[in-house]
Amino acid sequence: MHWGTSGLRDEQVAFLQSVFDDPVLVADDSWGLLDTRVLHVRDAAGDYVVKASGQDNAHFPRELAAHRDGWTSVLGRRTSRxxxxDEDARVLVLDRLPGRLALGSPHEHDPDVHRQAGTVLRRFHQQSAREDPQYLHRERDKALRLLDDPHRIDADTAERVRALFEAWVPHPVTVVPTHGDWHPRNWLVDRGRLLAIDYGRFALRPAATDCTRLAVLYWERRPELERAFLDGYGEDPRDPEDWRWLQLREAVGTAVWAHAVHDEAFEAQGQRMLRDALTAF
Structure with a gap:
């Protein structure tokens, strides 16, 4: 295989040459927003996913920690191994899961798939829990810093959000291992069975944070999917008071980050999230 067409750096290619024997590049599955390269590679032993990124990419160490530190093992064959x-070269190799991406397929709005998503996520969350007295403080401070970054949130809205966060007095919360981007873009479905991918936003957070994308993208318009998810999860992990703050923080982060990476569709989603989140105040 000629790695020169892959967009990888020399040290990343050198590492992969030590891993694979006569590999073939099947497809480039990169999203294109960040500097992460996602490659489908095949050799005599099977199919793999190669994920490589630049030195400043925050997703790489999170995904590496999720796998290397054993957090993903609780899901067994429902996720990659x-x-x-190579931590220095910032490249990892995962076995490639079978199945079809739920996003853009009939599985995206299938209540049974969303029920499975609740069940799988609960298993991931339940493996550990601890109290973090500073989590919400950090999120409040992060939101305020983000409002100082370049963005296209209108001035009146930004000032209102800033005033809300500055007046907020956070409290300790329970944090668990979270996926961080839990929705159909990161679900595969193989013969009706949901599989999980992409731990680039893995971190210890309140369980409810893994509901934020689903709530905005699906539950507002399809309440039957919310019911199916919660049926699979076994309970609703959202505390109403904390939830409104988490939604507001997520909305700010989405609008500012999407603007930074020039993703106008995602930025528009962040702006909608912000308007919706503010109705809770």
Whole structure:
């Protein structure tokens, strides 16, 4: 295989040459928003996903920690297995899961798939829990810093959001291992069975944070999907008071980050999230 067409750096290619024997590049599955390269590679032993990124990419260490530190093992064959990694070169190799991406397929709005998503996520969350007295403080401070970054939130809205966060007095919360981007873009479905991918936003957070994308993208318009998810999860992890703050923080982060990476559709979503979140105040 000629890695020169892959967009990888020399040290990343050198590492992959030590991992694979006569590999073939099947497809480039990169999203294109960040500097992460996602490659479908095949050799005599099977199919793999290669994920490589730049030195400043925050997603790489999170995904590596999720796999290397054993957090993903609780899901068994419902998620990928880490095959090899080079932390310095910032490249990892995962076994490639079968199935079809739920996003853009009939599975995207299938209540049974959303029920499975609740069940799988509950298993991931339940493996650990601890109290974090500073989590909400950090999120409040992060939101305020983000409002100082370039964005296209209108001035009156930004000032209102800033005033709300500055007046907020956070409290300790329970944090669990979270996926961080839990919705159909990161679900595969293989013969009706949901599989999970992409732990680039893995972190210890309140369980409810893994509901934020689903709530905005699906539950507002399809309440039957919310019911199916919660049926699979077994309870609603959202505390109403904390939830409104988490939604507001997520909305700010989405609008500012999407603007920074020039994703206008995602930025528009962030702006909608912000308007919706503010109705709770």
């Amino acid at each position: 880490l095959v090899a990694a």
